[in-house]
Amino acid sequence: MSAADNSTKTADQTLLPLHRVSFGESGPPQPTTLPDGSPAWLVTRHRDVQQVLSDARFGRAQLYGPDAPPVSDVPNLVNNPDLVFNQDGPDHLRLRRTFRRAFTPRAVARWRPWIAAMVERCLDELARCEPPVDVVAAFTLPLPIAVISELMGLDAQAQGRLRHWTAYAFSDGSHDPDEVTAALEEFAAFAAELIAERRRDPGDDLVSSLLRSADTEGGIPEAQLVSLVCGLAVGGHDSTMTMLGNCLLYLLGERPETWPVLGSDEKAAELAAERLLHLIPLGDDRGSTRHASEDVEVGGVIIPAGSVVVADCGTANRDPAVFPGRPFDELFSPLAGANLAFGAGPHYCMGAWLARLELQLALHRLAARFPELRLAEPAQGVEWRLGATSRSPLRLAVTW
Template sequence: MRSGRAVAARQWPRISVYVIFGRNPDLEAPITSTATGPALPPLHRLTFAPALPPRPTTLADGTPAWLVTRYHDVRKVLSDPRFTRDDLNAVGSDGRTAEATGNPASIFNLNGADHRRLRLTVQRAFTPRAVESWRPWVAEAVQRAVDDQAAGGSPADLVAAFTRPVPFAVTSRLMALEGVDETRLHRWSLALLAEGDQRNDSVMDEFTSYAADLIARRRRAPGDDLVSSLVRAADEDGGIPETWLVYLVCGLAGSGNESITGALGNAFVHLLGDRPACWPRLADPAVAERATERLLHHIPLGDDDATTRRAVEAVELGGVPIPAGAVVAVSLNSANRDGAVFPDGGLDADLAAPLAAPTLAFSAGPHYCLGAWRIRLEMCEALHRLATALPGLRLADPGAPIDWQLGGTTRSPSHLPVVW
């Protein structure tokens, strides 16, 4: 029998099926995981490189590159097969970035036929139609968290009472996780996303071992959960290494769960901290849906911003010749703030106003975020149902510094005291 236990210890990658950012030194001074709360602005207040034609830059490890920041230029790099992820696992590394792990099992580091094969194993479960079919039980999970928070009374910690329980409930139901509580998955997720000296190999060995056992159980007794579907698709393909499958399950369970927690937490920081008058409007489901898209568009998951590609041949990009072999670093956040495409003022605009163009928050092209529709569904249901139940929700101390959870590709409040 094939078993994920064949995965060698300490060979795991930091992977995510959500947006993964590398560091772009042109964007702003690095923010380290040892910084304290007051030194860190909320993510919606970060500034990024202006949307200008491609220009030379230098990555954190000294690699020469071209910085790409305009919306249409970024879309072209992410979608054009003349720009590839091949041979970029170690480019730009300063010992922190997800792209520097070099582990070929990461879906983000795969390209071409290998990437298509692994992606096809999972993407049918995350189409817009498939995710929409989850709405009844996602709504039920969100409503339980809303009811529990309301019953617990004011004040409360919104992170402990809501932004962690909601994604965990959805992840557990989606993947039929057995014997895993919220605390354990959170610990595994932090290990998965950890950087540099903060990596905990023993915890990751525990996570990959659990994923391998889960895969083996689903192979013996499949169900209607996502892991069973992945195993079935991988076995039908016959060419998916077991290590790839193990790392994919870890990414879906851990990084996906943590990314949604972060997106929700950072959305509440903005809504309750900067725009409290807008909060009751989210009880309207149409407003909540449009606000969800705008929040995801403008609030990044973390401080790091750029993702890299290499030009396999000479390409003209935005009127600038990019030579064959050159590394390009694209800024998704700069592109999402390109005034020529999004002229309405960003988060200062009406939260219910539709975006002028599709967001690049989830990347584009072959590496478009697999979990984009899941995060949209969960955030929309969360905002709508919580605003309906608690229209008077507000920060307990609007001027208090935020206690940030640091040390990975995401940054989010570790506590968010609220009253109503």
């Protein structure tokens, strides 16, 4: 559920599975160039990336200041200045407190029984299919949409529109700008009406909880609430769907010997899910961009005030100083250091607990119910879902 920015797209590797994309070596901060030709600093070592993401002197809001160059040529939700991810200081803290009150790890733990029941219902539907089956259409997409829809109290019509809105909300710039603008306006209108409905008739859903928290916090502009609801709706399912599809491609295509372990041992599935989150990026944009408000020393290098800084979480998650050995060798062992898949510091992904829970339960129960699950087509021929900042199989045929 984290918001990845699309200003740091790597060289085209879109035919490769994401667990096979190449990463550079981690090292001291060094000058780099963004896709638009503007200068930036690249930070790759684990401790340096943690510093940049945790230090308030490296912010997001100034990337959208009046004198800043445009972050993207095409509008999208990720680069909306009202999004909580793009706020800093008091504005950001108010929004995060609003979200945190309604979305705590304790609250997510209370959701576990009905999320587990939802996983089982999706698996029941899958079991009624005649193999081979597209596991994306039958499981990895409907499960996270059902979970976020239940949390937010969305009706069937809204559920049907979520994938359409997500394609434009997380556009990588390949869509027509007018189409993106029209889709985002429609999405914002939906969110504004949903907020109005929950104010008139509040319930136990997450949107009502957010509004109660916002009233307690006070001073939150309506545009920021609309962006918060939009981000929750699309981010709340896209990341989980993406991770599930990419994990299944890796596990069934390259590590089939691990599949029975995932189904028989829930703790092993939890450890594997964390490892896979750590090693498989959501998409080809591995950098999270920040703006230096003053001169800051990072890893022995002075990054000047006003610099754009790219914190490369993908490379940092492979830093041999923190994670020795071959990355995928110890799939069922705890990580040796902090997982930066969800970021770090004040902009740490607020939906990380839910994403982890869904991935753990989905992998464990899918392997338990379908111990002989396997790919029905060669992994090399997978067709990719493109056009967004995340990437995963568009279809993935499986059999059992």
